[in-house]
Amino acid sequence: MERSPDYDVIVAGAGPAGIAVAARLVQKGRGQRILVLDRYHFPRDKPCGGALTGHMRPVMKTLDLAIRVDHVPCPDAVVRCGSFERRVQMGQSVDVIRREDFDADLVAQAREAGVTVLEGEGLVSYERDEEGVRVKTSAKRELRAKVLVGADGAASRVRKQILNNAKETPHRLFVAELNVPAPRGLETSMVYDFGLMSRGLCGYVWLFPAPDNRLNVGLMHYPNRKKSLSGRELTALLAEGVRPYGVELPAKGVRGWPVWGYHPDAKISEPRVVTVGDAAGIDGLTGEGIAVAMEQAVVAGDCIEEALESGNVAFATYRKKIRRATVGRELALDRWLAKLLYGSGRWRDWLALVLLDEKVLEMYARRVDGTEVLADQKLRLYGALCRHSLVRGRRLRKLAEHMS
Ligand SMILES: Cc1cc2nc3c(=O)[nH]c(=O)nc-3n(C[C@H](O)[C@H](O)[C@H](O)COP(=O)(O)OP(=O)(O)OC[C@H]3O[C@@H](n4cnc5c(N)ncnc54)[C@H](O)[C@@H]3O)c2cc1C
Numbered sequence: 001m002e003r004s005p006d007y008d009v010i011v012a013g014a015g016p017a018g019i020a021v022a023a024r025l026v027q028k029g030r031g032q033r034i035l036v037l038d039r040y041h042f043p044r045d046k047p048c049g050g051a052l053t054g055h056m057r058p059v060m061k062t063l064d065l066a067i068r069v070d071h072v073p074c075p076d077a078v079v080r081c082g083s084f085e086r087r088v089q090m091g092q093s094v095d096v097i098r099r100e101d102f103d104a105d106l107v108a109q110a111r112e113a114g115v116t117v118l119e120g121e122g123l124v125s126y127e128r129d130e131e132g133v134r135v136k137t138s139a140k141r142e143l144r145a146k147v148l149v150g151a152d153g154a155a156s157r158v159r160k161q162i163l164n165n166a167k168e169t170p171h172r173l174f175v176a177e178l179n180v181p182a183p184r185g186l187e188t189s190m191v192y193d194f195g196l197m198s199r200g201l202c203g204y205v206w207l208f209p210a211p212d213n214r215l216n217v218g219l220m221h222y223p224n225r226k227k228s229l230s231g232r233e234l235t236a237l238l239a240e241g242v243r244p245y246g247v248e249l250p251a252k253g254v255r256g257w258p259v260w261g262y263h264p265d266a267k268i269s270e271p272r273v274v275t276v277g278d279a280a281g282i283d284g285l286t287g288e289g290i291a292v293a294m295e296q297a298v299v300a301g302d303c304i305e306e307a308l309e310s311g312n313v314a315f316a317t318y319r320k321k322i323r324r325a326t327v328g329r330e331l332a333l334d335r336w337l338a339k340l341l342y343g344s345g346r347w348r349d350w351l352a353l354v355l356l357d358e359k360v361l362e363m364y365a366r367r368v369d370g371t372e373v374l375a376d377q378k379l380r381l382y383g384a385l386c387r388h389s390l391v392r393g394r395r396l397r398k399l400a401e402h403m404s
Pocket residue numbers: 012013014015016017018037038039040044046047048049050051052053121122123124151152153154155156157173174175218257259276277278279282287288289290291292293
């Protein structure tokens with residue numbers, strides 16, 4: 001005889017995405033009917049820059065979650081490239097947290113709201129049938145649910161199963177948390193440095209001031225088959241990128257991590273199964289994914305509730321719903337911008353536009369601080385392109401001077 005499902009929803013992964021889906025389902029009155037499981041025990045390690053963009057506070061408020069851990073509010077960002085430097089004010093501060101603390105507190109908040117979170121037990125595989133999803137766990141148990149959420153991060157097993165193990169080229173993010181304070185004058189500023197693009201980096205180096213007087217440094221490298229760089233080369237580039245700030249990268253402690261960029265046409269669900277967060281794709285331009293995960297989770301939670309209510313668990317429109325939500329529109333635009341800036345082979349041209357057109361940096365700052373939706377600013381972006389075509393040569397010469 002068929003066993004009835006143990007849960008309405010099993011969420012694999014208790015990172016920001018998984019906890020946010022759980023929080024949304026709590027709001028729908030399903031707190032007692034969901035199980036969140038994570039392969040690790042919290043506080044668990046998570047390589048990350050820890051910058052919570054301006055979208056974070058509103059989405060957390062929507063989900064009845066709060067930032068309760070130590071954080072460094074950054075009211076501005078410094079954008080650099082060679083001798084070029086510009087300080088951009090944020091409409092609302094970007095908060096830098098330490099992921100170990102932040103994620104553990106999110107788990108605590110979910111528990112306080114009545115959610116069962118199981119630590120140290122991961123999803124190994126799943127099978128779907130008419131009745132639901134059977135989840136096999138690392139504790140050799142089989143759990144049943146009506147719906148499974150793959151919130152299991154960049155190395156998501158759920159994503160792999162949905163995509164049938166299709167081969168993909170990841171973005172690569174390298175990070176080190178240093179036990180030194182932020183450089184003088186940058187104690188509450190986020191630094192984005194594009195100078196290493198002239199040395200083959202398809203991305204940028206960051207320096208973020210972290211709680212407890214620490215400094216978080218890292219880089220993002222866009223997947224570019226023509227400029228394939230090894231982990232060793234990327235680590236060396238990171239060391240080179242932070243040196244001008246008086247920061248020495250230790251020989252050990254730099255960690256690399258592959259992540260998948262959001263693609264609006266990629267499959268992110270199948271009947272009874274949806275993916276959220278890194279499992280569904282991060283922001284291709286910045287590598288940002290924490291607020292993204294939570295914003296996707298709101299859409300996912302609503303779709304799951306609708307599916308459970310109606311009994312139609314096909315999730316046939318989930319991809320479109322994510323794509324049409326503000327988060328999906330911003331991700332799709334950033335994917336396109338990333339392709340131009342990092343992947344087109346014309347990075348000088350695009351970088352000259354981004355850095356030397358004051359309005360473009362301002363517009364992007366409003367997107368990061370969450371006060372404007374960049375995808376709604378297409379006319380202004382188009383205006384910037386037109387302006388650029390008129391002064392392109394002059395800007396390229398200026399950029400070359402800055403980078404020499
Ligand atoms: C170096 C680096 C720097 C970054 N910097 C930033 C930044 O500054 N700002 C920003 O917004 N984003 C940043 N990101 C992206 C951000 O870290 C992710 O987008 C974010 O963590 C996504 O949350 P998530 O819940 O989807 O995944 P995760 O946070 O990775 O959580 C996934 C969870 O699933 C668990 N899990 C994995 N497999 C299983 C399984 N089989 N069964 C059960 N549980 C499982 C994991 O243990 C983990 O707890 C950075 C990423 C990297 C790699």
